[in-house]
Amino acid sequence: MRQSPRPVKNTPAIPYGRQSISSSDIKSVVSVLKSKWLTQGPAIPEFEATLASFCGAKFAVAVSSGTAALHLACRAAGLSRGDEAITTPLSFVATSNSVLFTGARPVFVDIDPNTLNIDAAEIERRITGKTKVILPVHFGGYSVNLKEISRIAKKRNLIVIEDGCHALGGRYKIDSKWYRVGSCSHSKACVFSFHPVKTMTTGEGGAITTNDESFYKMLVLLRTHGITKDPQKFQNPDMAFWYENHSKQVSPWYYEMQELGFNYRITDFQAALGLSQLHRVESWIKRRTKIAAFYDRAFAKLPGIVLRKNFPDSKPAHHIYILQLTSQARLSRVKLFAELLRRGIIPQVHYIPIHRQPYYQKLGYRKGDFPEVEKYYDQALTLPLFPAMKDSEVRYVVQTVLELLGR
């Protein structure tokens, strides 16, 4: 990674996001490392049960990454060649790649510039006879319009899979009731990532939550090569069973591969880290919300700067803090990026619209297809926001941005 000068002598540069690791996290991981089980052991179901209850869902399946979680959810939804899934071009490439992995085609719907989330009002126009899934992203931790999306999905018999990779710990309100992102109150499934820049981490890792038992069972099967060891499900009785004095016995070594699955398992020491981290998510969201509010107040009057709006039906997880620089701003986005780097602040841009990636261009998606996301991309810059940020670092970011962009 590119080296930057420091904000204050001998202090490290401030990244846009970073994990928090405590001594209890380390203790939890070490205790699993000293145990019998490094993988496929008891820490995984314990983490899954705690995550499901945190989100308010019946089931959670922990896997090796958010990308693996998305892929499994798309497979369990039955996506395959010839199908279409509607999604947003404003996400990390993993979102629409997970559709491509299944052989299906992602159909992008532009963002609503007010929310930066998929424009729910546009979704219905893009539904065809091939559409099977709607895959919205809670971009930056701000909830999508699940009420409208689930209404469309019900009417057109489609499956909703939420990409909640930015949104663990966030909440949304539908008909005066608050729900946790991941509760799947208005969707089939919700996917999370535990990459270190996300709300909580397991190093690499991810999970899917759902309330649908058969969907859950398919996820579990696909996570481990499509293999089952459950005698109730065996399809080859002549191989699975033998008889002793007319009593049916199960061959103890026997397993069956019934689907083409993957090795997308998470390890037990990652699950132990996840479990330990999960207990602090609530306090981290509070800290993120406080920093975001401090930035909002400080930057409210900067000329040419658009800040993200919050809506009364969402309590965002504040995964990232975005400034949009219009032509009235004192510096261009690229100039501001360079000046921040020079001052020891490492910004980022979330994201390059997916349809503009060369691979997607080869698939036939074109520049100009989604004007709102392209306009947003030209203006966007992400500032540091993570719970372990010291107050002095937050103040330093504010002072620097005001110095660079104020009149």
Ligand SMILES: Cc1ncc(COP(=O)(O)O)c(C=O)c1O
């Ligand atoms: C919105 C979104 N979806 C999916 C992913 C993929 O998650 P992972 O990096 O854990 O595979 C990410 C990660 O950056 C993401 O931001």
